[in-house]
Amino acid sequence: MKVGRIIKVSGPLVVAEGMDEANVYDVVKVSDNKLIGEIIEMRGDKASIQVYEETTGIGPGEPVYTTGEPLSVELGPGLVTTMFDGIQRPLDAIRAIAGDFLTRGVEMPGLDREKKWHFTPTVKVGDQVEPGDVIGTVQETTVVLHKIMVPPGVRGKVKSIEEGEFTVVDTVCVVEGDKDYNLQMMQKWPVRRGRPYARKLNPDEPLITGQRVIDTFFPAAKGGTAAVPGPFGSGKTVVQHQLAKWADAEIIVYVGCGERGNEMTDVLMEFPEIKDPRTGESLMNRTILIANTSNMPVAAREASIYTGITIAEYFRDMGYSVAIMADSTSRWAEALREMSGRLEEMPGDEGYPAYLASRAAEFYERAGKVVCLGNDERVGALTVIGAVSPPGGDISEPVSQATLRIVKVFWGLDSSLAYRRHFPAINWLNSYSLYQNKVDEWMDKNIDPDFSKNRIKAMTLLQEESSLQEIVRLVGRDSLSEGDQLKLEAAKTIREDFLQQNAFHEEDTYTSLNKQNLMLKMVLAFYDEGKRALDNGVYLNEILDLPVREKIARAKFIGEDKVSEIENIIDELKNNIDELISKGGILDA
Amino acid sequence: MYKVAVVGDKDSILGFKALGIDVYPVIEKDEARRVVDTLARNKYGIIFITEQTASLIPETIERYNNQMLPAVILIPSNQGTLNIGMDMINKNVEKAVGTNIL
Numbered sequence: 022m023k024v025g026r027i028i029k030v031s032g033p034l035v036v037a038e039g040m041d042e043a044n045v046y047d048v049v050k051v052s053d054n055k056l057i058g059e060i061i062e063m064r065g066d067k068a069s070i071q072v073y074e075e076t077t078g079i080g081p082g083e084p085v086y087t088t089g090e091p092l093s094v095e096l097g098p099g100l101v102t103t104m105f106d107g108i109q110r111p112l113d114a115i116r117a118i119a120g121d122f123l124t125r126g127v128e129m130p131g132l133d134r135e136k137k138w139h140f141t142p143t144v145k146v147g148d149q150v151e152p153g154d155v156i157g158t159v160q161e162t163t164v165v166l167h168k169i170m171v172p173p174g175v176r177g178k179v180k181s182i183e184e185g186e187f188t189v190v191d192t193v194c195v196v197e198g199d200k201d202y203n204l205q206m207m208q209k210w211p212v213r214r215g216r217p218y219a220r221k222l223n224p225d226e227p228l229i230t231g232q233r234v235i236d237t238f239f240p241a242a243k244g245g246t247a248a249v250p251g252p253f254g255s256g257k258t259v260v261q262h263q264l265a266k267w268a269d270a271e272i273i274v275y276v277g278c279g280e281r282g283n284e285m286t287d288v289l290m291e292f293p294e295i296k297d298p299r300t301g302e303s304l305m306n307r308t309i310l311i312a313n314t315s316n317m318p319v320a321a322r323e324a325s326i327y328t329g330i331t332i333a334e335y336f337r338d339m340g341y342s343v344a345i346m347a348d349s350t351s352r353w354a355e356a357l358r359e360m361s362g363r364l365e366e367m368p369g370d371e372g373y374p375a376y377l378a379s380r381a382a383e384f385y386e387r388a389g390k391v392v393c394l395g396n397d398e399r400v401g402a403l404t405v406i407g408a409v410s411p412p413g414g415d416i417s418e419p420v421s422q423a424t425l426r427i428v429k430v431f432w433g434l435d436s437s438l439a440y441r442r443h444f445p446a447i448n449w450l451n452s453y454s455l456y457q458n459k460v461d462e463w464m465d466k467n468i469d470p471d472f473s474k475n476r477i478k479a480m481t482l483l484q485e486e487s488s489l490q491e492i493v494r495l496v497g498r499d500s501l502s503e504g505d506q507l508k509l510e511a512a513k514t515i516r517e518d519f520l521q522q523n524a525f526h527e528e529d530t531y532t533s534l535n536k537q538n539l540m541l542k543m544v545l546a547f548y549d550e551g552k553r554a555l556d557n558g559v560y561l562n563e564i565l566d567l568p569v570r571e572k573i574a575r576a577k578f579i580g581e582d583k584v585s586e587i588e589n590i591i592d593e594l595k596n597n598i599d600e601l602i603s604k605g606g607i608l609d610a
Numbered sequence: 611m612y613k614v615a616v617v618g619d620k621d622s623i624l625g626f627k628a629l630g631i632d633v634y635p636v637i638e639k640d641e642a643r644r645v646v647d648t649l650a651r652n653k654y655g656i657i658f659i660t661e662q663t664a665s666l667i668p669e670t671i672e673r674y675n676n677q678m679l680p681a682v683i684l685i686p687s688n689q690g691t692l693n694i695g696m697d698m699i700n701k702n703v704e705k706a707v708g709t710n711i712l
Contacts, residue, residue: 499676558647560669604640607648 025068025085027052033072033320034363037085040068046091046213051076052083054126057108059092059324062364071320071360073108074125091214094328095131096335097189097207098138098159098167101272102305104289105131107313107321109328123317132207137186140169140193140206148179152217153338153394156182156194159206162306164297165272168339170395171196172208173217212327216334218391219398225459226390228344228404231267231298231531232260234447234520237476237541241430242456243270243342244390244402248350248424251434252414255446258284260432261348261408263445263524266295266304267531270344270404272336273308276329279322279352282314298531298581315352322356330387333403337391340399344406350381351410354420370419378423385427429455443521449483469538475545479515482548486512503561504552510565511548518574519544528578539587540576546591547573550598558607559598567601569594612655612679617645618663622687626658639666646670646682654680660687661694 025037051058062069094109104112109131142157152173161167177198189207196202224242241247251257277285293305313325333345361374369375388405411421438446461473523529551564616626620635627633636642674682684695
């Protein structure tokens with residue numbers, strides 16, 4: 022390959038000439054430090070290269086070597102539990118050779134070349150295989166069975182296949198097609214291209230997250246897309262962490278994109294200690310981390326999102342339900358903006374490049390519930406949840422708008438709720454989920470036939486509360502009728518005893534759907550029973566003074582193994598109301 | 611058409627029957643409250659209640675003070691007055707004209 026020559030350096034952007042043999046999106050090595058870069062624009066023989074490492078000390082005249090390959094990730098056993106940087110360099114391994122901070126020009130393969138994995142074949146010699154067929158399995162962690170698939174483009178008859186301990190680059194299987202393909206456990210895939218699948222399905226199953234406000238009111242579907250916009254301090258990161266911890270996906274890819282390093286540290290410290298409620302194993306055993314914290318090179322931030330989603334797609338292709346959390350896509354958009362500015366492109370709104378919306382759409386469209394390639398018609402789902410950090414919390418800015426146009430679930434975080442210590446600070450009045458209808462069907466079938474009815478009832482109460490609040494602000498609470506005052510109290514109960522959830526409390530941090538259903542019934546029972554009492558002449562104060570209300574408030578701390586206690590609370594409430602009616606109720610006239 | 615009722619101990623209120631007013635004798639607290647609440651719902655426009663009985667159920671009396679109907683009017687019983695009724699009128703007058711003119 023011809024060697025290019027640098028003619029201009031502008032931060033992470035390097036322009037080199039003599040690059041006429043290279044193609045756009047090829048990976049190049051810049052200068053003799055071998056900094057990794059990617060060509061993002063070609064004009065004649067001049068290539069604009071975004072360099073994924075610090076470019077200090079690089080000057081014109083230095084060489085640029087083309088690799089002729091697009092930016093790719095290595096996919097194979099060894100991904101899970103590892104923490105990578107934005108271009109899939111394992112940070113642990115880098116630390117071992119370079120110390121605590123990234124140094125330049127460290128070359129490190131994404132997957133450990135030394136480690137041996139036990140490969141168990143699932144096909145026999147002579148079997149016909151197609152792209153996507155599973156040829157063998159590797160028990161990667163205690164909970165993840167890594168399926169080794171035939172890479173796209175390879176089809177034919179299995180000529181030989183072996184069981185045993187192999188590294189990811191050893192040949193485990195030879196497929197005889199139009200030529201002999203030596204299959205390894207590892208395959209490579211360019212990050213900017215979505216991995217192929219047979220066909221897309223409509224997402225209809227909820228992604229159960231254990232977060233009451235999300236599961237009950239604004240559910241995300243498996244294979245869906247969701248966005249969490251919110252001003253700083255409103256708990257975006259905590260929401261993302263909670264989802265990464267408790268979502269019932271089999272694989273979690275967490276992309277820390279341009280946020281604080283401490284937040285990744287939190288993940289690293291907490292996840293190994295938390296037990297997955299479904300498998301009883303450490304959460305780390307199903308998690309892959311991609312870290313490009315705010316002090317890491319900007320250009321790699323742009324790539325980190327693609328690296329993450331390509332890895333996620335790979336696990337989806339195995340037929341797993343995968344969820345990827347990107348925190349935060351605003352930093353990614355800012356990285357795009359920085360590069361766009363240096364490329365001297367015509368800026369769009371707020372300086373973001375004109376292609377911001379199409380790039381964001383490209384990313385989110387890689388989500389989906391799909392029938393994977395391969396003969397067993399397995400179904401995988403890839404759920405994408407992106408945090409957006411609009412400056413000042415104003416979602417009319419371009420990144421939020423571009424995101425909202427594509428995603429189907431919007432969890433709007435509200436700084437005033439956060440200020441009132443209402444967490445998760447998801448605003449129930451402006452958030453929405455477009456999967457609601459599908460998920461309602463699922464809930465009614467699998468959890469409780471009344472689930473969606475109850476949800477609508479609770480939401481109606483919350484909406485009525487907000488209009489009543491306006492009256493209260495004008496003329497004061499006492500001027501409301503007792504029925505309306507009860508409504509306010511019931512809405513308060515829904516807010517405080519159902520929506521609020523403490524991420525740091527052992528029991529409260531995760532709520533099963535069954536418990537959510539009972540809790541929802543309980544808070545609604547308070548309204549229904551209260552209304553019945555009022556109709557029968559009981560005074561509002563007497564209802565509000567019932568000691569059982571404290572039990573309602575504490576129901577969220579009831580352990581998952583004792584959820585039937587909530588039914589007892591409902592019964593107790595009914596009995597108490599009956600007593601009140603028999604004592605103070607009006608006579609049958 | 612609104613109706614008029616009188617609530618209190620039997621001895622004090624029986625005489626009202628002669629005037630065609632509905633009479634509801636009560637003895638204890640819960641009973642009194644329930645009777646007043648029931649009357650209020652059944653379109654009684656004025657409920658006379660003896661001061662002795664009213665003193666048992668101040669919450670209920672207060673409740674109807676804030677409503678236009680029914681008008682709950684306190685009357686002395688056969689044992690004399692406790693002055694609650696007069697106090698209430700004084701208060702209302704003070705609220706209305708700003709000073710106690712009675």
